[in-house]
Amino acid sequence: MQLYDMPDERGHFGPYGGIFVAETLVEALEELRVMYEKYRYDEEFLAEFAHDLKHFVGRPSPIYHAKRWSDKVGGAQIYLKREDLNHTGAHKVNNTVGQALLAKRMGKPRVIAETGAGQHGVATATIAARLGLECVVYMGSEDVKRQAPNVYRMKLLGATVVPVESGSKTLKDALNEAMRDWVTNIENTFYIIGTVAGPHPYPMMVRDFQAVIGVEAKIQMKEIVGRQPDAVIACVGGGSNAMGIFYPYINEENVRLIGVEAAGHGLETGKHAAPLTANSAVGVLHGNRTYLMQDEDGQIIETHSISAGLDYPGVGPEHAWLKDTKRAEYVAITDDEAMAAFHGLCLTEGIIPALESSHALAYAEKLAKTMSKDKILLVNLSGRGDKDMNTVAQLSGITL
Amino acid sequence: MSRIQTTFENLKQSGKKALIPFITAGDPHPDKTVEMLHSLVKAGADLIELGVPFSDPMADGPVIQRASERALVHKVGLRKVLALVKEFRQQDPKTPIVLMGYANPIEAMGVEKFADAAKDAGIDGVLTVDYPPEESIEFNAMLKARDIDPVFLLSPTTEASRVDVIVNQASGFVYYVSLKGVTGSKNLDIDEVAGRVAEIRTLTTLPIGVGFGVRDAATAKAVAKIADAVVVGSRMVQTVESSTPDNVVANLAALTAELRQAIDSH
Numbered sequence: 001m002q003l004y005d006m007p008d009e010r011g012h013f014g015p016y017g018g019i020f021v022a023e024t025l026v027e028a029l030e031e032l033r034v035m036y037e038k039y040r041y042d043e044e045f046l047a048e049f050a051h052d053l054k055h056f057v058g059r060p061s062p063i064y065h066a067k068r069w070s071d072k073v074g075g076a077q078i079y080l081k082r083e084d085l086n087h088t089g090a091h092k093v094n095n096t097v098g099q100a101l102l103a104k105r106m107g108k109p110r111v112i113a114e115t116g117a118g119q120h121g122v123a124t125a126t127i128a129a130r131l132g133l134e135c136v137v138y139m140g141s142e143d144v145k146r147q148a149p150n151v152y153r154m155k156l157l158g159a160t161v162v163p164v165e166s167g168s169k170t171l172k173d174a175l176n177e178a179m180r181d182w183v184t185n186i187e188n189t190f191y192i193i194g195t196v197a198g199p200h201p202y203p204m205m206v207r208d209f210q211a212v213i214g215v216e217a218k219i220q221m222k223e224i225v226g227r228q229p230d231a232v233i234a235c236v237g238g239g240s241n242a243m244g245i246f247y248p249y250i251n252e253e254n255v256r257l258i259g260v261e262a263a264g265h266g267l268e269t270g271k272h273a274a275p276l277t278a279n280s281a282v283g284v285l286h287g288n289r290t291y292l293m294q295d296e297d298g299q300i301i302e303t304h305s306i307s308a309g310l311d312y313p314g315v316g317p318e319h320a321w322l323k324d325t326k327r328a329e330y331v332a333i334t335d336d337e338a339m340a341a342f343h344g345l346c347l348t349e350g351i352i353p354a355l356e357s358s359h360a361l362a363y364a365e366k367l368a369k370t371m372s373k374d375k376i377l378l379v380n381l382s383g384r385g386d387k388d389m390n391t392v393a394q395l396s397g398i399t400l
Numbered sequence: 401m402s403r404i405q406t407t408f409e410n411l412k413q414s415g416k417k418a419l420i421p422f423i424t425a426g427d428p429h430p431d432k433t434v435e436m437l438h439s440l441v442k443a444g445a446d447l448i449e450l451g452v453p454f455s456d457p458m459a460d461g462p463v464i465q466r467a468s469e470r471a472l473v474h475k476v477g478l479r480k481v482l483a484l485v486k487e488f489r490q491q492d493p494k495t496p497i498v499l500m501g502y503a504n505p506i507e508a509m510g511v512e513k514f515a516d517a518a519k520d521a522g523i524d525g526v527l528t529v530d531y532p533p534e535e536s537i538e539f540n541a542m543l544k545a546r547d548i549d550p551v552f553l554l555s556p557t558t559e560a561s562r563v564d565v566i567v568n569q570a571s572g573f574v575y576y577v578s579l580k581g582v583t584g585s586k587n588l589d590i591d592e593v594a595g596r597v598a599e600i601r602t603l604t605t606l607p608i609g610v611g612f613g614v615r616d617a618a619t620a621k622a623v624a625k626i627a628d629a630v631v632v633g634s635r636m637v638q639t640v641e642s643s644t645p646d647n648v649v650a651n652l653a654a655l656t657a658e659l660r661q662a663i664d665s666h
Binding site: 010018019020021022023024026027028166167172173176179180183186281282283284285286287292294296297298299300301 | 453454455456457458459461462465466469472475477478479502503504505506507508509529530531532534535552553554555557558559562566577
């Protein structure tokens with residue numbers, strides 16, 4: 001079989017990806033591309049990255065057999081890759097550590113980030129504090145209201161949080177605003193993008209930094225069960241936790257890769273965040289070409305998901321490519337289905353998952369039921385649910 | 401020769417520099433746009449840049465983003481913009497119109513379909529902010545085949561080798577962004593701009609427009625001394641924003657006339 005070797009030099013995954021930015025950003029991206037190429041395989045850089053992942057993040061994250069939950073579901077055995085146990089409580093920190101180390105080597109004293117739910121913002125503020133970098137986080141003003149605890153966490157860590165009032169006042173607008181800051185402050189600023197989207201080299205670079213998830217999982221599955229799982233399942237918003245666990249498995253043809261998008265109120269209602277599953281039109285946004293939720297005029301439309309981390313109208317270009325080539329399958333899970341899985345895991349395993357990860361769990365539950373007990377599913381439990389307490393309580397009519 | 405080339409030739413022969421105001425189509429209301437275009441021409445505009453509203457104008461500052469948002473309230477998309485230009489063309493066969501916008505609305509329509517429709521509407525140039533030359537080779541060829549000029553930005557950070565790549569794809573004119581940042585930023589450094597424009601002249605014979613940060617008559621006059629065209633965007637849009645539907649046309653005309661006078665006195 002032909003080994004997977006994507007993207008090309010300008011960041012294309014087939015027709016997707018690329019560098020679609022205003023001329024004002026081209027040189028900054030070129031500088032980043034050159035520096036990343038330089039350090040990508042640099043032993044000293046990789047050693048420093050590995051050291052921080054071990055001693056600061058707490059890696060490797062364990063793989064846990066959710067036996068009671070599997071028994072209750074009835075069918076395949078479900079294993080969880082515990083990214084929720086990382087420092088700051090999600091997979092996001094793997095990438096921010098990598099990019100911040102790169103920023104330091106590039107001599108940039110200031111980092112900026114966009115954030116939706118606040119997880120990437122917190123992970124950026126965390127590593128910025130540790131490395132002594134100035135940190136500014138852009139966050140839609142709607143999200144600032146919804147995610148007050150994370151806003152306060154970022155402030156405790158010394159970051160400045162800038163509420164974004166434009167557009168829909170959510171993640172995509174925060175990304176627009178961060179891009180504008182970057183264009184204006186190119187000399188001293190490194191833009192830490194939190195997902196596998198944006199212009200090249202971001203989708204590739206974020207994937208590479210997150211690939212530690214899949215690299216560890218391959219070793220651990222062999223140790224624990226003596227073989228690789230029948231399917232790997234991860235939620236997809238922009239898609240960084242999914243790319244992180246999928247990427248090392250792409251050449252393992254016998255392992256199914258399943259990305260789970262947010263179906264929100266249901267695909268048929270239009271109120272969702274599932275551009276791949278809904279077969280949205282292909283277009284250009286935030287520096288790359290990919291599947292995009294848009295209207296007939298090509299305006300980006302507002303998305304809906306109970307989980308702020310999946311509430312994004314596009315998807316990383318590599319996922320678009322994996323969909324078209326059928327190497328990965330993409331499905332969608334509604335708000336209600338995700339909530340049911342959330343409660344199921346809480347009660348049977350003593351693990352409170354993030355609402356994002358609950359989408360992956362919900363699909364695993366569906367799939368496991370159709371499989372025999374000797375089959376194995378590996379779910380990327382990308383984050384813990386502490387941040388979602390307010391949302392979940394509200395759904396039950398409780399004010400905390 | 402395209403209408404843009406003809407315009408620059410004529411200006412050159414009469415020793416004048418081009419004034420290029422920018423407004424967003426559909427702002428404050430689509431019913432006003434054609435009247436505003438005619439009024440800009442009457443007050444001294446040589447070319448007009450017409451913004452295509454987009455939900456996520458990443459390269460624009462808050463002023464132009466708000467213009468997009470006002471137009472989107474009235475659902476003004478690319479098809480409507482083309483219809484407005486077609487209406488403008490019925491009365492004005494001469495003044496070039498350059499569309500400025502983002503790639504996604506064009507891709508949503510289909511690039512070839514757009515090129516045909518733009519030709520039919522009487523569009524003269526297309527500046528697609530997030531289509532760098534490397535990603536738009538076929539599109540540029542499609543435009544040129546229809547006598548439409550693909551217009552590109554050059555920025556203070558664009559290196560000479562890259563200017564070469566860009567001017568290879570560009571026609572009509574090139575647009576030098578006079579400062580780092582988004583549209584509507586402040587502090588244009590005229591000496592720095594003069595140095596860069598002189599450098600770009602060694603690399604291309606295309607006319608050079610300068611914009612981003614031209615906020616008043618004095619700056620317009622200074623820019624006219626060094627460039628072939630002065631582009632005024634955010635200041636125009638601010639005027640639209642601070643006007644009422646009743647006086648917006650008159651206010652824009654007054655500002656354009658003031659800029660015209662300043663540019664002609666360079």
